[in-house]
Ligand SMILES: NC(=O)c1ccc[n+]([C@@H]2O[C@H](COP(=O)([O-])OP(=O)(O)OC[C@H]3O[C@@H](n4cnc5c(N)ncnc54)[C@H](O)[C@@H]3O)[C@@H](O)[C@H]2O)c1
């Protein structure tokens with residue numbers, strides 16, 4: 001099948017590459033010329049494990065192409081996916097300007113039947129707006145072209161995007177005509193061999209399913225973060241509580257890790273957008289409100305511990321930070337908790353020496369004006385002569401460091417562990433003062 005993907009970011013590039021990998025002809029479009037130039041040059045603009053190799057091999061097999069020309073994409077494909085960004089607007093609602101600009105551009109050149117699919121995360125009612133925008137352009141051209149609009153939200157996680165796409169838990173398709181469903185069913189057939197993964201529903205339900213999934217996951221995390229704050233006050237260990245409740249299959253072990261808050265390009269913006277949607281429909285979504293508020297506060301929990309340890313005097317101190325990205329295996333710094341922690345340290349007159357296996361370049365753009373933020377090339381260059389170590393992202397390489405070396409390097413042997421990757425008793429034995437999340441300190 002010929003497929004076009006409009007928007008070649010995390011989702012568009014992974015989607016296009018995976019569809020190409022199972023034998024389709026895919027054309028990826030982006031209006032960012034430098035991104036497309038990079039891809040045409042065989043490089044990829046993001047860090048995502050395994051993606052560069054998969055992109056190269058599909059380019060080499062001539063199944064994957066890149067362009068900035070949307071008209072070419074409209075002419076090329078049976079199915080056109082819209083995978084552009086839907087960032088938060090000033091009031092927290094999803095900004096649909098990119099999605100609707102693409103819909104308009106499609107309507108301006110559409111000549112034959114196409115299925116137009118929203119893959120971006122979009123509020124309920126967006127597919128209807130896409131349909132209207134396309135139809136308005138057809139009307140302006142005084143042409144009559146049949147087309148379908150469908151919703152196919154994406155559930156991949158950064159850092160595991162290829163695996164998530166290739167072996168999805170489910171493929172949600174929102175459609176209101178059989179022709180669109182059949183085309184999408186045949187496109188997804190290679191990902192559906194093991195067992196039925198397609199869940200076909202009406203379009204508003206599909207659109208809401210995406211927000212419901214992210215809001216539920218964010219709720220689990222905020223719930224655990226709230227409990228971790230309580231555990232600290234009760235001299236209980238949240239890690240034991242986590243295991244105690246996770247063993248109940250009705251609760252499960254996934255997404256109940258407490259930490260220094262959730263970040264990334266999805267949870268924060270999607271919880272906010274759903275909250276907005278509720279308000280616009282006259283409903284006050286109290287749980288969503290609490291999920292956001294708890295997360296906001298949680299990003300400062302480590303700062304409070306650092307302040308308390310140093311009696312509120314961080315001026316002139318230098319802190320090593322391990323982990324900048326919002327989670328391991330990505331270079332994505334969007335809404336990363338590290339940013340709140342770094343900003344808080346700088347505001348208190350402290351300096352930062354940070355190390356991240358892949359996000360340093362992204363972070364250096366953010367902090368390029370900041371003389372008090374330096375970046376280290378490895379774990380121990382960050383900790384040399386630092387007043388304390390702060391762990392913000394749970395990269396595997398941080399789990400078993402050389403504690404003897406670390407202790408000899410740090411001016412004060414103190415570790416603030418925002419992801420609970422260390423055992424408090426072991427660190428105490430090694431001579432460190434240890435602060436975790438939700439553990440008695
Ligand atoms: N990042 C994720 O893990 C993830 C997972 C599931 C769903 N989503 C959703 O998917 C959508 C895309 O997210 P992303 O992280 O890939 O965003 P991104 O910012 O990485 O990529 C979006 C791309 O769209 C391009 N673009 C914008 N307007 C365009 C236009 N008019 N024509 C062509 N290209 C245009 C941008 O240049 C950019 O390259 C969002 O709605 C997001 O919420 C993201």
Ligand SMILES: O=c1ccn([C@@H]2O[C@H](COP(=O)(O)OP(=O)(O)O[C@H]3O[C@H](CO)[C@@H](O)[C@H](O)[C@H]3O)[C@@H](O)[C@H]2O)c(=O)[nH]1
Nearest residue numbers: 154155156157158221255256257259262263264266326327
């Ligand atoms: O138990 C947990 C699990 C995650 N997190 C944090 O939650 C955030 C998001 O993590 P994750 O969900 O793994 O990453 P994303 O790539 O943002 O993926 C989410 O957002 C995507 C975009 O909508 C969806 O497609 C995915 O299904 C959904 O998991 C990160 O800051 C994590 O540190 C926790 O604090 N505790």
